[in-house]
Amino acid sequence: MLLALAGTLIWFLVGRALRPVERIRATVAGISQQHLDERVEVPPTRDEIERLASTMNDMLTRLQSADAAQRRFVTDASHELRSPLATLTTGLEIAAADPSVTTWRETSGMLQTQANRMGYLVEDLLTLAKIDDAGLRFVMQDVDLDDLLLEELARLKGVSQHAIRTHIEPARITADPQRITQVIRNLLNNADRHAATTITMNLTTEPGPTTVTNPADKSHDHGLEAAGRTVILTVDNDGDRIPAAQRQRVFDRFVRLDASRTRESGGSGLGLAISQEIIRAHSGTIVTTETPAGHTRFEVILPLQNTHPATVDASTKKAAPDSDPARSSPDEILKTRRGRQ
DSSP: OHHHHHHHHHHHHHHHHHHHHHHHHHHHHTOOGGGTTOOOOOOSOOSHHHHHHHHHHHHHHHHHHHHHHHHHHHHHHHHHHHHHHHHHHHHHHHHHTOTTSHHHHHHHHHHHHHHHHHHHHHHHHHHHHHHHHTOOOOOOEEEEHHHHHHHHHHHHHHHOOSEEEEEEOOOEEEEOHHHHHHHHHHHHHHHHHHOSSEEEEEEEEEOOOEEEOOTTOTTOSSSEEEOSOEEEEEEEEOSSOOOGGGTTGGGSTTOOOSTTSOGGGTOOSOHHHHHHHHHHHTTOEEEEEEOTTSOEEEEEEEEOOOOOOOOOOGGGOOOOTTOOTTTOOTTSOOOOOOOOO
8 A cells, every 4th residue: 555655656746747848848849840939938947847948949949040041042042043044034935936046146145144144053052052961072182372363363364354463472272272263263253243443362471470390300491480371362352342340241142232232243142152161161261351442352361381382493483474574563463483392
């Protein structure tokens, strides 16, 4: 009799103690994707049950934020794709209705531009999907950043109507060359879209704190070395300036700040968001700031490869593009090659 009474009392007490857990379970089980704003009631018990309820609410908040971001992403992507798709559909219908093929000849260039625009947008969307899923995969290797810049500058000079001023110093980093080239192209294309007359690019290196090396280490020629060296890339344009309060927003997805940054200007609103993720993966930073003259500047800082430059050999030097003394000026590329390990 006593044993039965003790068992009943234990059953009652355990059931009473677990009753709040059952309420939390039932509430969470009843929350659907359409009602992610619902929350679990947090009992003021100051014990594990209260912490469990708070943890459940925190998890629901994260799920709600992720769901909202996904819905916003799909909506924005749909709006971005709608415009070029509508242009393609209309152009093809009009061209098909003209038996003389004249309309096709007149509109084929425009339709090709819209098709290319859709291709770029889809590629950007795929890149962002990879970032959100498992992150981008990088093939890291030693890269001459100055060479990548010169290749992209040569491309830009062939299509841009703006004056391009550069100062490029040799700099080697450890990076994925394709992804870093993607960042450079995004920054240059962005500057070209918004510049009024001039685009300015500078690549410089900045030494870190000086430390004493081991005198017994024969690989060093000096007893001092610069630790934590960085390479600084700046891309300036003299177009509309970005207000200080909006400078972080430009790295959000599908963000355009004003009328000059429209869909028709050619930007998808994704390039800077992708660039930020790539630079972060390379242990660097990318920020929007302002030049002393008040122009818009994008600044990228990356860790410089931690190697010691070899002695400069005159036989290994090559003239950079546009460095002919008869044509070069202080605003054009100033680049001296030196031997690298």
